[in-house]
Amino acid sequence: MMGEEGAAIAEAAPVATEAASRLREFFPSTGPLGRLFTMDTAIIVVRVLITLVLSLVFVGLVVTILRKVSKKRMDARTGGLFVKVVQYLGLAFVAFAVLDAANVNLSALLGAAGIVGIAIGFAAQTSVSNFISGIFIVSEKTFTQGDVLSVDGTSGIVYSIDAFSIKLRTFDNQLIRIPNETLIKTKMANITRFPARRLNIDILVTYDSDIERTRDVLLEVAAKNQDVLRNPEPVFMVKEYGDNGIELFFGVWCASDEWFQGNNSMKIDIKKRLDAEGIQFAYPTVTVYSKKA
Amino acid sequence: MWEPYDVPRSEGTRIHRIGDALVCIAVEMTGAGDLLAAMPVYPEAGTQKKSLRKKADHAIALPPLEDGAWSRFFIGKAESYELSPGYPPLPACVSLKETFSLPPGATLDGWIFSRVEARVLVAGNELASFPLVKPYKTLYGTPDAGVVCRHDEAQFLASNEPMFDSLVTDPGLVAHPVRLKNASSEPVRVTELCIYGEQLSIFGVGTNMQSERLLFIFSSSGVRMSLDGQGPLPSGATVLAKPKVSGEERFIVRSFELFKAITRL
Numbered sequence: 003m004m005g006e007e008g009a010a011i012a013e014a015a016p017v018a019t020e021a022a023s024r025l026r027e028f029f030p031s032t033g034p035l036g037r038l039f040t041m042d043t044a045i046i047v048v049r050v051l052i053t054l055v056l057s058l059v060f061v062g063l064v065v066t067i068l069r070k071v072s073k074k075r076m077d078a079r080t081g082g083l084f085v086k087v088v089q090y091l092g093l094a095f096v097a098f099a100v101l102d103a104a105n106v107n108l109s110a111l112l113g114a115a116g117i118v119g120i121a122i123g124f125a126a127q128t129s130v131s132n133f134i135s136g137i138f139i140v141s142e143k144t145f146t147q148g149d150v151l152s153v154d155g156t157s158g159i160v161y162s163i164d165a166f167s168i169k170l171r172t173f174d175n176q177l178i179r180i181p182n183e184t185l186i187k188t189k190m191a192n193i194t195r196f197p198a199r200r201l202n203i204d205i206l207v208t209y210d211s212d213i214e215r216t217r218d219v220l221l222e223v224a225a226k227n228q229d230v231l232r233n234p235e236p237v238f239m240v241k242e243y244g245d246n247g248i249e250l251f252f253g254v255w256c257a258s259d260e261w262f263q264g265n266n267s268m269k270i271d272i273k274k275r276l277d278a279e280g281i282q283f284a285y286p287t288v289t290v291y292s293k294k295a
Numbered sequence: 296m297w298e299p300y301d302v303p304r305s306e307g308t309r310i311h312r313i314g315d316a317l318v319c320i321a322v323e324m325t326g327a328g329d330l331l332a333a334m335p336v337y338p339e340a341g342t343q344k345k346s347l348r349k350k351a352d353h354a355i356a357l358p359p360l361e362d363g364a365w366s367r368f369f370i371g372k373a374e375s376y377e378l379s380p381g382y383p384p385l386p387a388c389v390s391l392k393e394t395f396s397l398p399p400g401a402t403l404d405g406w407i408f409s410r411v412e413a414r415v416l417v418a419g420n421e422l423a424s425f426p427l428v429k430p431y432k433t434l435y436g437t438p439d440a441g442v443v444c445r446h447d448e449a450q451f452l453a454s455n456e457p458m459f460d461s462l463v464t465d466p467g468l469v470a471h472p473v474r475l476k477n478a479s480s481e482p483v484r485v486t487e488l489c490i491y492g493e494q495l496s497i498f499g500v501g502t503n504m505q506s507e508r509l510l511f512i513f514s515s516s517g518v519r520m521s522l523d524g525q526g527p528l529p530s531g532a533t534v535l536a537k538p539k540v541s542g543e544e545r546f547i548v549r550s551f552e553l554f555k556a557i558t559r560l
Binding site for chain 1: 390430432442443
């Protein structure tokens with residue numbers, strides 16, 4: 003057995019020697035390049051290159067598959083974050099594989115990385131906080147791409163969901179970046195989460211208006227409006243006898259994505275019908291009584 | 296009514312009456328090809344008397360072809376277009392005119408009707424689809440988990456035959472044979488039924504239309520609509536429209552939704 007192996011090594015030896023002598027022709031052993039480009043170095047460089055290419059191809063393949071799977075099976079936010087985490091882990095794997103191929107002592111490097119990690123951790127506190135907040139937000143599933151959010155007075159459509167922040171496209175076409183940490187800390191409203199949304203209309207009519215007739219007119223307007231859902235039924239309420247008139251509340255339901263259109267059409271229709279019916283909107287008035295002397 | 300027609304190149308606007316609705320078709324000729332314009336016209340509030348209908352078709356004042364009310368499509372040199380029935384893109388929520396209670400374990404067979412849309416096709420491609428009455432929407436279910444549907448209203452006919460001639464004369468209605476089953480342990484009040492038209496065909500039976508048999512199962516977790524087997528078609532029935540989504544496709548989507556709901560992924 004040993005004899006066969008020895009014979010094989012003896013056969014391969016002249017080939018290796020020949021390659022080494024060729025390398026020395028380009029880089030004489032006496033020069034600085036010659037000392038650097040030894041046969042061992044060349045083998046290591048080739049090994050590193052092969053490891054780099056193979057591991058990048060492998061990570062790329064995994065990320066591509068995950069991206070396709072997550073697009074079908076997960077919402078944009080979860081999928082994006084999941085792919086990003088795998089991408090970062092994959093790059094770390096590539097770095098370790100390459101360093102291992104280059105015969106770098108990883109235990110020493112990992113020790114150093116621990117210290118560096120602490121330093122970077124302090125420096126990148128905000129980024130890490132945003133990243134962790136992103137994971138919590140994902141687990142809560144409060145919104146997804148295309149939803150309309152209102153965050154701290156800013157409203158817009160969720161344009162993109164990234165590892166550290168989300169981007170909102172406001173209705174006047176501005177791109178607003180909101181860090182994930184802010185989303186965790188502040189009150190956020192998802193306006194289009196549910197399929198239907200109520201349109202709340204406050205109406206102030208004069209004291210001489212017939213409230214029952216006003217209610218009937220409002221219900222008729224809602225029944226004729228194509229933007230208003232037939233179910234749930236509209237809500238009518240006499241809120242208060244106010245200083246300037248009778249405060250009425252009228253709520254109708256619209257499909258969430260047609261709320262804006264419903265708001266306009268309902269308010270236009272109500273104004274037209276109340277005008278036609280002679281029901282007057284109230285405005286601040288002062289009644290002055292003159293006392294005869 | 297649901298058949299191919301020549302493109303009206305030299306006769307002005309052609310008006311198709313389907314029930315109370317009118318579908319107007321006109322052609323604008325250009326050098327490179329033609330533009331087909333289509334527009335629905337719905338009756339004003341209140342019903343029209345039949346004797347006045349024909350007169351009304353002639354008296355109707357249509358806007359010019361440049362008006363935004365017309366939908367315009369480039370059809371090249373196509374010689375014909377087709378009118379075809381189709382289900383609305385949204386599910387139809389049919390409110391029953393007379394609600395009833397279904398005791399636990401009971402099964403009831405009957406018929407309900409829903410309204411189709413008129414589709415305009417050129418060379419097999421759908422150009423436009425018009426509801427045959429002014430479309431209203433409604434929410435089927437609760438505000439947090441419901442489905443926005445097309446609103447429809449019909450009577451539930453608890454009989455084996457649809458009784459087309461006696462009760463239903465509107466050519467825009469499709470009859471659905473249904474089986475209602477209460478699988479819960481409580482009585483269920485049946486007030487509305489939600490029909491997902493994308494899974495259904497439309498069969499022409501004489502001058503009427505009919506779909507596959509539907510099964511509605513009422514359970515403690517909600518109501519589920521499914522096809523109740525694929526029985527033999529009535530004699531002389533022709534296929535006017537095929538389902539947009541196959542049952543298998545729907546099954547896979549529903550299974551995955553269920554899996555997501557269970558695993559909270």
